[in-house]
Amino acid sequence: MITPQNATDIRVWQKLNPQLSISNGEGPRADLAEIGDDCGGFDGGALSDRFWDEGYFLIRDILPVDELAKLRGGIETLVASNLSPSLIYLYDEAWNVFRRLRPLLTHFLGDRVALLPHFWAWHVDPRSNGRGWPPHRDYQGESALGDDMLISLSLWVPLSDATPENGCMHVLPRNFEKEYAAAVSSPHEVLLQDIRALPAGPGAVMGWRQDLYHWGGRASPHAAEPRISLSLEFQNAAFDPLADELLELDTPPLFLQRLALIARQFEKYRHMQSLDVNMVRWAEQVVDACARKNHL
Structure with a gap:
């Protein structure tokens, strides 16, 4: 059992998930292969067109599935130990997922990318009436200036297949919401036909501007597996900080x-x-x- 007292012992967490690492600032930084738009990682032009129109993007098969499988195993171990999936962020590999995506982040946020201290991980279990977070916006203020300068961005990474059956992400596309008389403030204001389900599997990454209305679905008890995923938030550090303390992408x-x-x-x-x-x-x-x- 991990108590508040022994939780501060790094060896406890290393023993719990020996396939993962906690560098704690020791040794050289891991050299990661970044995903770039010049090597087939993503089409920056097409991505931007959809993002500025609908408020989100979804790229499939961009992250190394073998590394994600280690993280999925880590979350399953945490959950089996009655611990929160969010504790996966104790391990370097969780931060490294997003470090690999620096070219994608700089494409939208510019060279000065900072991490917001807002993150979570999910294990949406069909066997226990699991569901994702209810409809919300990650940030209530302005997430962009006009239609070409982004202030903040959320990234979401599935570690298992996320399907309509086990609670995949859903969004209200921005171009649909613009047709409403006023911005949505409650789920009952959303027209059902405007809802878009976004199934995705390991290797994918989804991103959205932080004023996009979105939510996770409810898992069917007949779903084949849980929906396991990570999320982390970022901002363009050229703007005023959106949190009391910003973190460095390259130095967890x-x-x-x-x-x-x-x-x-x-x-x-x-x-x-x-x-x-x-x-x-x-x-x-x-x-x-x-x-x-x-x-x-």
């Missing part, structure tokens, strides 16, 4: 910083999904334990 936080940062997400997102009271209390105690250990 050290172990205790990661642990405390993850634990703080529980309180932040408990309104988005049902979290066990004991799990939220555990996270609060972990934040305190990290603070004490940092001051030793």
Whole structure:
């Protein structure tokens, strides 16, 4: 059992998922092959056209499936240990997924890309009435200036097949919403025929401007597998920070910083999904334990 006290021991997490790594700032940075628009990774022109029209993009077969399989295994181990899937961000490989996507991020956000301290991971289990997050926008303010300068962007990466049966992502395309008399503020205002389901599998990445109305579906009890996925948010650092602390894409936080940062997400997102009271209390105690250990 991982308690708030032994959670601050890096060896506990390394033993739990030995196929994954926690570098903790030691040794050289891992050299990753980035996905670029000049090597078949994505068509920047076509991507931008759809993004600025509909508010999102979905690229298939862009990430290394073998690396994603390790992360899926890591999340399954966490869940089997009654731990939140979000703790996968303790491991370097979760941050490396998004580091690989730097060319995609700079295509939309420019060279000064910063990570927002907003992230989560999901294990939407069909056996337990699993569902994704309800309809929402990641940011309530302006996500772009005009139709060609993006301020902030969310990326979402499936680690298993995400289908309508197990709760894939759904969006209200921006060009449809523009036809409404006013911006949607409640799900009942969305015309059902305007909803777009976006199934995707391992290797894909989906991105959306942070003012896009979107949600995760509810899993059928007959679905073949859970929907397992990661999400992380970014901003163009040339604009004023959208959070108190921005993170560096190429330098993930050290172990205790990661642990405390993850634990703080529980309180932040408990309104988005049902979290066990004991799990939220555990996270609060972990934040305190990290603070004490940092001051030793």
